[in-house]
Amino acid sequence: MEFLESKANTKSTYIYFFIAGIVLIAFNLRPAITSLGPLVGMIQEDVGLAHWSAGLLMSLPLLVFAFMSPLVPKIANRLTNELTLIIGLTSLLIGIAIRSIPMTFFLFTGTLLAGLGIAIGNVLLPAVVKDKFPEKFGLMTSVYSTSMGLVASLASGISVPLAVNANLGWQGAQIVWTIPVVVAILVWIFLRKYNLKDSRALQPKKASAAKGMWRTPLAWQIAIFMGFQSFLFYVTISWLPEILHSHGISLETAGWLLSFTQLVGLPASFFIPVLAGRAQSQVKLAFMLGMCSIVGYSGLLLGSSYPMLIVSIALIGFALGGAFPLALSYIGLRARNANQAAELSGMTQSTGYILAAVGPLFIGYLYDMAHSWTIPIITLIGVSVVVIVFGMLSGRNRYV
Secondary structure (H helix, E strand, O other), X not given: OHHHHHHHHHHHHHHHHHHHHHHHHHHOOOHHHHXXXXXXXXXXXXXXXXXXXXXXXXXXXXXXXXXXXXXXXXXXXXXXHHHHHHHHHHHXXXXXXXXXXXXXXXXXXXXXXXXXXXXXXXHHHHHHHHHHOHHHHHHHHHHHHHHHHHHHHHHHHHHHHHXXXXXXXXXXXXXXXXXXXXXXXXXHHHHHHOOOOOOOOOOHXXXXXXXXXXXXXXXXXXXHHHHHHHHHHHHHHHHHHHHHHHOOOOHHHHHHHHHHHHHHOHHHHHHHHHHHHHOOOXXXXXXXXXXXXXXXXXXXXXXXXXXXXXXXXXXXHHHHHXXXXXHHHHHHHOOOOHHHHHHHHHHXXXXXXXXXXXXXXXXXXXXXXXXXXXXXXXXXXXXXHHHHHHXXXXXXXXXX
C-alpha cells in the first residue's frame, strides 16, 4: 500500500514538473526575437549594420522556422521529445550567447542558432501537450500560449531599460535571457531522466505519416489558417506604428499602442483554447475572431478619431491574440495522437512562417507603390476574410 502511495506521489510530482517544463519552454520561445527589435538601433550603431542587414536579422528567425519546422518531427522520431527539446534549448542558449559578441558574423550565427532552437520548441510543444495531457489539451494550450505572449511583451518592454538604465548595454540585455533557458534545460534533463513512461516521442513505425499529412485537405486548411493569421500578426507588429503615425499619432505613442495591442490579446490567448477544447466544433470561434479582425482593420482604414482607432486596435489585438492559440488548438484537436500532432505542427508552422516572413515585406512594397496605407489595409481586410474561411473549415469536428 505504501509502495502504491509512493508511486502515485512520484507520478504527481512528475506531472507538476512537466507542467513547469512546458511553461518554461513557452517562456523561451519569443524573448530572443521580441527583445531584439528595440535594441536594433544600438546594435546598428555598435556593429555598423546597414538597414537592410538589420531587417534581415529580424526576418532570419522566421525563415529558419519555415525551413526547420518540417524536419523537427523526423528528429524527434529518432530521439525523444525530451532529448530533442534539450537539444533545442541548448542551441538557443548558445545562440543568445554568441549573438552578444559585437561582430556581424557572430550576430547572424547566434540568431541562426537561436532560431533553430525556437523552431524545435514551436513544433514539439503541441505534440508534448497532446501526449501528456490529452484530456486537458485546451487548458494546457491556454497556459503555454498565454505564458508565451506575456513574456514576449515583457521582453520588448524591458530590453531598453536593461541596456540603458541598468547599464548592461545591448549585449547584457541579451545575456539576461539565457537565465530562463538554463532553468528550462535543467528541468527537461530531470524530465528525461525520470520519464515514467520511458517511451519514445514518435514511433518509427508511424514515420510515414509525414508524407500523408502533406496530402490531407484538412491539414492544408489548418496550414493556410495558421499561415495567414501569422501574416496578419507580423504585418501588424511591423507596420501598425507607421499606420497610426499616418493618422497623426506620435511614433512614441504609436509604440505604446502596439504594446497595448499585444496585451489586450492576452485574455483571448488564454480563454480561446479552453473554449475550443470544450466544443466539438470551433467554427463559431473562428468566425468571431475573423470578424473582430475585419472590423478592426476597417477601423484603421476609415477611422479618423482617436477613440475609434483605440477600439480598432483593441479588436485587432483580441483577434490576433486568439487566432494563434486557436491554430495551436487545431493541431491537437484535429490529430488523433502525439505523432500526428507533431507532423501537423511541423507542416502548419512551416507554411505559417513562410507567409509571416513574406507579409511585412509585401505590405511594405504595396505602401511604396501606392504612397498611402489604403491599399495595404484593404489587403489586410482581404486576408482577414481568408482567415475566417479557413478557420471555419479547420474548426469542423474532423481528424486529419
